[in-house]
Amino acid sequence: MEVLKHECGVAMIRLLKPLEYYYEKYGTWMYGLNKLYLLMEKQHNRGQEGAGLACVKLEASPGEEYMFRERALGTSAITDIFSAVHQHYKELPSDKSNDPYYAKANLPFAGELYMGHLRYSTTGKSGISYIHPFLRRNNWRAKNLALCGNFNLTNVDDIFHEITAIGQHPRKYSDTYIMLEQMGHRLDREVERLYCKSEAEGLTGMDITHAIENQIDLSNVLKRCAPQWDGGYVICGLTGSGEFFSVRDPWGIRPAFYYVDDEIAVLASERPVIQTAMNVQVEDIKELNRGEALFINKKGEIRTSQIIEPKENKACSFERIYFSRGSDVDIYKERKLLGSNLVPDILNAVDHDLDHTVFSFIPNTAEVAYFGMEEGLNNYLNRLKTEQIIGSKRLLDEQELSDILSKRVRCEKVAIKDIKLRTFIAEGNSRNDLAAHVYDITYGSLEPYIDNLVVIDDSIVRGTTLKQSIISILDRLHPKKIVIVSSSPQVRYPDYYGIDMSRMSEFIAFKAAVALLRDRGMENIILEVYRKAKEQQMAGRDLIVNYVKEIYAPFTDREISAKMVELLTTEKTRTKVEIVYQTLEGLHASCPDHPGDWYFSGDYPTPGGARLVNKAFINYMEEEYLVK
Incomplete structure (x- = not known):
């Protein structure tokens, strides 16, 4: 129900045959361009904030452009950039526009x-x-670099100081620009190494250029x-001389998949995207391993090649819960x-009264989890029927x-996503009143004052939509x-590896834990955590400890959930409300190959994550808590 901005998406294509091959087999030299469009649109x-593409043309003659880029802002950016590309061909006669040689x-x-x-900003910039993609230009083809990625670095300051210490002067202070300059500098050194080697071998002129491009x-x-x-x-790059690479972090936090045949090599952030675009089977696609590069x-x-030794597997579980497309065979399961x-905890919450409980979901991303819940409830009910008959x-x-x-699980579509508020409505009371109507309900879907109502969502992070809309609209039934x-x-904790969750005060779980500490006269813990941080x-x-864990330590999950209910309901809420959360054990049992759970557990995979969560708590204390 709460839209989270998150990590970006990447797509890369390398055609392994000449353009005329694709024209003869598929009827168009634009085969690669069309596949790129599909890979991007499917991601x-x-x-939602912008998109870009880059292209490198092999074997261009001196004086001819060989590296191209198009970028656009906004939710229609994919359409805009490909429309801009096709504008170059619009006025051409068909004999030229269709001719692969031309x-x-x-x-x-x-x-x-x-x-x-595809870009989702997590920095506010x-x-x-x-x-x-970002471009670093040079008159040597091998020194030209186009870079894009799905990433967030926690130690941008360290890299910035390193590259400025050797004399570089990045034009912007952002992780992508800094990474571009860092890699560009090393690319320059690699080219210069090969130049000296070639010169020592007696090569001159274009022979040196060709030797560099063949050996880089x-x-x-x-x-x-x-x-x-x-x-x-997941960092992706192209050089002007035709080199292609993609590298994944050694913890496997961000995902990358690739497919190769004798015609084409394809890489993308999500597996089913490649399956659909290339019409191949899941077993044909490989996952880039931790610390590995293609x-x-x-x-x-x-x-x-293994670029960095793989570290402990911390593949992001939020990818499985929320971000990646649910059409992936494993993610769906x-x-x-x-x-x-969640079925046992749900049954406890309704006193096992299935006869007087209606089940539904918050559209639209929780639908698959809802099917799983329904299936689990039906399995429970079937066991109950069997016991009654045999017993x-x-x-x-x-x-x-x-x-x-005839006993059945009562499933209804109770909540309906109705409208999206426009940002021009700025006045507080009016905006809050309209926010309450983002969701609508199916009237008559349950028996008033008799039936319980269970609705499942994929995540509850800030609780804003729950408070402003969901609970109040469901209460009307x-x-x-x-x-x-x-x-x-x-x-409970911010994410620093791509998802837009960075401020402690955003989390309803954190607000609930702080409120409980105050209620129980334990504010000294808050101040002690601040001192330690x-x-x-x-x-x-490497010595950083996540002290924010101590804010939650005195309480059970149930206690924090109960406090959330207090914070998210008002005196106008007439119905009793309970929140049931997935457990960490349930998460890992469901997603065994993606154990990264730092936003839930506070166990950050890298030192930078632990350092930044403490910094976020310090900011919260100094900006909000201590000034009150």
Whole structure:
């Protein structure tokens, strides 16, 4: 129900045949461009603020452009950038626009290497200058670099100080620009190493250029840069000479998948996107391993290389719960498990009274977890029916048997996403009043004052929509009890690896824990955590402890959930409300291969995450708590 901005999406294509091959087989030299459009559009969920693409053309003659880029802002950015590309061909006669030889020699974006990016800002910085891909230009083709990524680094300051110490002067202070300059510097050094080697071998002029482009090894660049990156990332790059690479962080926080055949190599942030765009089976697609990079050189030779030793698997579980497309075969199963694992706690919340309980979901992302919940409830009910039939000490008559078999789980579509508020409504009271109507209800879907109402959502982070809309609108149905179910655990800590969750005061779980400490006269814990966090600010990066955990330590999950209810309901709420959260154990049982749970547990995979959560708590104390 609460839209979270999150990490970006990437897409890369390397055509392994000449453009005329695709024209003869598929009827168009734009095969690669069309596939890039599909890969990006199918990942539209990963970018609402902007999009960009870059293209590299192999074998361009001196004086001809060989690297192209198009970027746009807004929710229609994908359409805008591809429309802009096609504008170059609009006025051409068909004999030229369809001719792969003419396109290769004369048309922009008629190349063999493509890169696409969908942007969700997690830094608050916006504008066309922050839209990927970023370009670093040079008169040497091998020194030109186009870079994009799905990443957030926690140690941008350290990298900035390092590259400025060697004399560089980045034009902007942002992680992408700084990474571009850092990698560009190492790329320059790699080219210069090969230049000296070629010169020593007696080569001159263009022979040196060709030798450099045939021998350049981008693993040398990545092995010098990547060990300094603290965070979750999939970094993608193209060089003007035709090198292609993508590297994944050593914890596996951010996802990347690729597919290769004899015609094309494709990489994207999500697996089903490649399945759909390329019409291939799930077993045909590989996942980039932790700390591994995929390389394709100018000749089209493909290899993978371990750039950094893999660390403990911390693949992001929020990808599985919320961000990635639910059409992935494994994610679909995992989301259903997240719903079914909650059944025992849900039954306890309604006193096992299925006859007088209606089940529903908050549209639209919780639908798959809802199916899992429904399936789990039906399994429970079937066991109950079996026990009643087998446990009977006498032969049941037809009516008794019919009564048992007719018992069912009552499922209705109760909540309906109705409108999206426009931002021009700025006045507080008016905006709050309209916010209460973002969701509508199906009237008559339950028996007032008799039926319980259970609604499942994928996550409850800030609680804003619950308070402003969901609870009040459900209350109009007059259920006996409202049970709000979250298929994910309590979100207690900020994320620093791509998801837009950075301020402690945003989390309803944190607000509830602080309120409980105050209620019980335990404010000394809040001040003690602040003191500890301040004291360790100057500690070494590997010695950082997440002291914010101590805010939650005195309380059970149930106590925090109960306090949330107090904070999210008003005196106008007539129905009793309960919130049921997924447990950490239930999460890991559902998503066993994606154990990254730092936003729930506080166990950050990198030192930078622990350092920043303490800094977020210090900011909360100094900006909000201590001034009250």
